[in-house]
Amino acid sequence: MEITHKINNEFILICKEILRENLDLKEWNLIESCDQFQTENYCGGFEGIEDEFTFSFFNKNREEFWFQITLSDIEKVEKGIIKEIAIRKAE
Numbered sequence: 001m002e003i004t005h006k007i008n009n010e011f012i013l014i015c016k017e018i019l020r021e022n023l024d025l026k027e028w029n030l031i032e033s034c035d036q037f038q039t040e041n042y043c044g045g046f047e048g049i050e051d052e053f054t055f056s057f058f059n060k061n062r063e064e065f066w067f068q069i070t071l072s073d074i075e076k077v078e079k080g081i082i083k084e085i086a087i088r089k090a091e
Contacts, residue, residue: 002086064090
């Protein structure tokens with residue numbers, strides 16, 4: 001079951017870090033890593049099989065949720081165009 005997660009400053013900072021790398025999908029594929037970006041509540045990285053970034057999000061109860069996001073949507077998050085994202089509870 002999907003729920004909506006409001007984008008917060010913590011994730012916006014991750015998006016800015018990703019965009020500072022200035023890499024395209026082919027370049028991200030060369031350095032894919034499932035845990036390249038880690039903060040207090042997020043852990044994730046680029047997954048070449050999906051051609052997307054995959055993240056775990058841990059809420060205040062430390063329940064794990066996950067979501068995938070494209071490079072183009074990361075740009076939209078950083079610009080404030082996308083303010084929410086669908087997430088799923090990890091099983």
